[in-house]
Amino acid sequence: MNIRTIGAYAGSMGPSWVAGAIAAGPATMATLITAGAGYGYDLLWVVILSAVAGALAQYLAMRLGLLTERGIVGVVEDHLGEWWAWLLVVDVVLAAGVAQLVIMNTLASVSATITGVDARLWGVTWAVVLAVGLAGRGYDLLETAAKVLVAGVVVAFVASLFVVPIDPAAVAGGFVPTLPGGTALVAAGILGGAVHITLITMHSYTMRARGWSEDEYGLATFDVGASMLVAFGIYSVAIFLVAASVLTDPELSTVAAAEALGPLVGENAKWLFLLGLGGAAVSTLGGNTIVPPFVLADKLGWGTTVEDARYRALLAAVSLLSAFGSVLGGRVLGQLVLVLALGTVGTPFAIALVVYLLNSSAVPRPAATAANAGGVALLLVSGALAANFLREQVAGGVTPLSGAILAFAALLAVAIVGLFVKYARQRFGGRSAATEWTS
Secondary structure (H helix, E strand, C coil): CCHHHHHHHHHHCCHHHHHHHHHCCHHHHHHHHHHHHHHCCCCHHHHHHHHHHHHHHHHHHHHHHHHHCCCHHHHHHHHCCHHHHHHHHHHHHHHHHHHHHHHHHHHHHHHHHHHCCCHHHHHHHHHHHHHHHHHHHCHHHHHHHHHHHHHHHHHHHHHHHCCCCCCHHHHHHCCCCCCCCCCHHHHHHHHHHHCCHHHHHHHHHHHHHHCCCHHHHHHHHHHHHHHHHHHHHHHHHHHHHHHHHHCCCCCCCHHHHHHHHHHHHCHHHHHHHHHHHHHHHHHHHHHHHCHHHHHHHHHHCCCCCCCCHHHHHHHHHHHHHHHHHHHCCCCHHHHHHHHHHHHHHHHHHHHHHHHHHHCCCCCCCCCCHHHHHHHHHHHHHHHHHHHHHHHHHHHCCCCHHHHHHHHHHHHHHHHHHHHHHHHHHHHHCCCCHHHHHCC
16 A cells, blocks of 8 residues: 555545544543553553454444445345344444433533533533534534544543653553453453444444445545554553553542542643543544434434434434433443443344354355454454453342343343354355345
């Protein structure tokens, strides 16, 4: 790839930056603060792994979107059936809906800290801004905002590294894979920020909004690498190093963590951190808002652009409902970590669907061996993290909420096994693909 090609690609990037805007959000930030403040540099290797895994997940989702030129829900319904499509829609809406409320709580809290205006008023204000902006301008506005905000957030957190003392020897030790006791939830949160069902499922829709097809394969691959591997990777490492270097209380909220930096390393670090957090919350909230309308509209046979009034109404409804997040209260940090960990429960199903469809008649050619190996590795890692999270929940006692999560996780696990059985029967059972897709 020559300099001219890179320059042309850089000017045309877009869809993966919307996914990056969601990934580089306050939930990921909260988990990184918890990891760094609670365990020092020990989990640095997980932070780096998350960027690599996130780029791989988006690459697989990109392949499915480009080769089918359709949204993932429609592809699932055509090749697996309506029940599978509805299960995916419910999985996505639950994960994105809970995240929407908690992210709004974070954004309202940050806005209140910076301005002194009540968080609930900020919640209503931001909800109206979302509704007007997204329902009025649609995807184009979101993509532009995502690129600007993600770039600005990365710059803010990288700048904070220059005012925080970093221990190079301890950083080097963080590259050695270790998993201290009690880190299952945090590790799940770190990886869950990059490999998440909302990011995987939305990618086919954002590429359709740009009108990309297989002809843009090189551009789409560059887009994934620049946003998820580079920008998101730098964002994650910078926040983690700041937290691991100077913070020692993993119970801090994201806002409290920023405020704690003032007396520790100066007001510059505090304000850089707060501005970065605010930008991350705005970009994540905007990106997350479009996910439920995308999958619901696709399942109902509606358009997935603002030209369809029904889709526009869905966008406005999700935007306005997010205002309720500002009245949640409670410890934002714990809520954000839990949101990402909950996402890991639904993510293995989305990965299994993508890998399955990439090796089916849904695409004109099957995935390469390396891509399949990466997809299976993602499935195993995300599945193991989800199992660890569920085990910790059971160990703490089964409540109505955790019981519902366990029941849904069991349903998804059965569905994943069913996908493997379908593939094995089609691949090794001697049945024709046409017969298998309709069984």
